Amino acid sequence: MAERRSARNEASDSDADAHGSLGRYVLGLGLAVALTLASFWVAGTHAIWMPGIPVLLAVLAIAQMGVHLVFFLNISSGPDQTNNVLALAFGIFVVGLVVFGSMIIMANLNANMLSMPQLLQLQR
Amino acid sequence: MNAANPTASGDLAREEIPLSKRGPASTRIVVGFGFWLFLLSDIVIFATLFAAYAVLSGQTAGGPAGIELFDRSHVLIETSCLLASSFTCGLCLLASERRNRAATYLWAAVTFLLGASFIALELTEFVRLTNAGDGPTRSAFLSAFFSLVGTHGLHVTLGLGWLLVMMAQVATLGFLPMVKRRLYCFALFWHALDIVWIGVFTIVYLGAR
Numbered sequence: 001m002a003e004r005r006s007a008r009n010e011a012s013d014s015d016a017d018a019h020g021s022l023g024r025y026v027l028g029l030g031l032a033v034a035l036t037l038a039s040f041w042v043a044g045t046h047a048i049w050m051p052g053i054p055v056l057l058a059v060l061a062i063a064q065m066g067v068h069l070v071f072f073l074n075i076s077s078g079p080d081q082t083n084n085v086l087a088l089a090f091g092i093f094v095v096g097l098v099v100f101g102s103m104i105i106m107a108n109l110n111a112n113m114l115s116m117p118q119l120l121q122l123q124r
Numbered sequence: 125m126n127a128a129n130p131t132a133s134g135d136l137a138r139e140e141i142p143l144s145k146r147g148p149a150s151t152r153i154v155v156g157f158g159f160w161l162f163l164l165s166d167i168v169i170f171a172t173l174f175a176a177y178a179v180l181s182g183q184t185a186g187g188p189a190g191i192e193l194f195d196r197s198h199v200l201i202e203t204s205c206l207l208a209s210s211f212t213c214g215l216c217l218l219a220s221e222r223r224n225r226a227a228t229y230l231w232a233a234v235t236f237l238l239g240a241s242f243i244a245l246e247l248t249e250f251v252r253l254t255n256a257g258d259g260p261t262r263s264a265f266l267s268a269f270f271s272l273v274g275t276h277g278l279h280v281t282l283g284l285g286w287l288l289v290m291m292a293q294v295a296t297l298g299f300l301p302m303v304k305r306r307l308y309c310f311a312l313f314w315h316a317l318d319i320v321w322i323g324v325f326t327i328v329y330l331g332a333r
Binding site: 033 | 143153171179215312316322331
């Protein structure tokens with residue numbers, strides 16, 4: 001049993017597939033470069049309806065993060081990756097909660113805050 | 125089982141034995157998972173800084189707004205450096221898998237140079253802003269900007285130090301499984317920093333209004 005386990009350890013330590021391959025990195029680099037250039041073009045162009053630009057930038061950024069996760073960090077749906085994917089899902093949940101939660105709460109406080117003349121009137 | 129070919133028997137075992145009866149995962153998978161948890165908690169730190177930036181980005185206290193301060197072509201060069209270094213870092217990992225010493229050193233050197241150029245460009249921008257009187261003390265917006273971008277730059281700097289340590293280990297210890305696992309963790313760290321940078325250049329530099 002121990003022998004078989006050490007054989008498995010060595011097998012997966014020398015398993016080049018687990019670290020991706022040259023083709024995967026090249027494909028990932030190509031996609032990332034295309035998405036980066038698209039982001040910079042979108043930010044500087046007047047060819048797109050102005051209010052749509054932030055949405056398009058967000059879509060491009062999320063797509064590029066996905067490309068990095070899949071092609072560079074090699075996150076996949078394989079059986080060895082179940083825990084990694086679950087941890088990633090929890091990480092995204094916490095990040096979303098922190099960022100959007102803070103933004104909503106601060107915008108709400110800002111909207112409900114009395115203006116300075118009103119505050120001074122209350123203190124009188 | 126075919127004892128003469130451990131890789132083939134390993135693959136066979138992986139397919140036939142159900143997940144619950146396979147025993148502990150290999151060290152590389154356990155180490156990768158542990159380091160992945162660290163990276164996610166690091167990304168949560170960045171999320172708090174992003175939240176602070178999103179809340180404070182309009183609070184310029186009468187000072188300059190982002191759109192007047194940032195130079196997009198400068199940021200594009202920074203982004204190219206970091207993206208290219210992420211790619212060469214992957215090539216360095218592949219070279220270490222093949223136990224090719226020369227290629228490992230070459231790609232590690234290229235990764236180091238690209239990372240160092242990124243840091244140099246970022247410092248140039250920080251010095252330019254501070255000299256013009258737009259340092260972190262100017263407004264809440266600039267405090268949030270310097271905290272977020274500075275924390276990322278600090279991570280990249282520490283990563284450069286880690287890369288030097290890894291090359292010293294390859295030189296002295298050779299390609300031990302332990303050293304290869306550490307190189308793998310370094311590559312994960314470097315790629316994760318690139319993911320954070322995507323958020324930085326999209327929200328801070330391109331999203332500046």
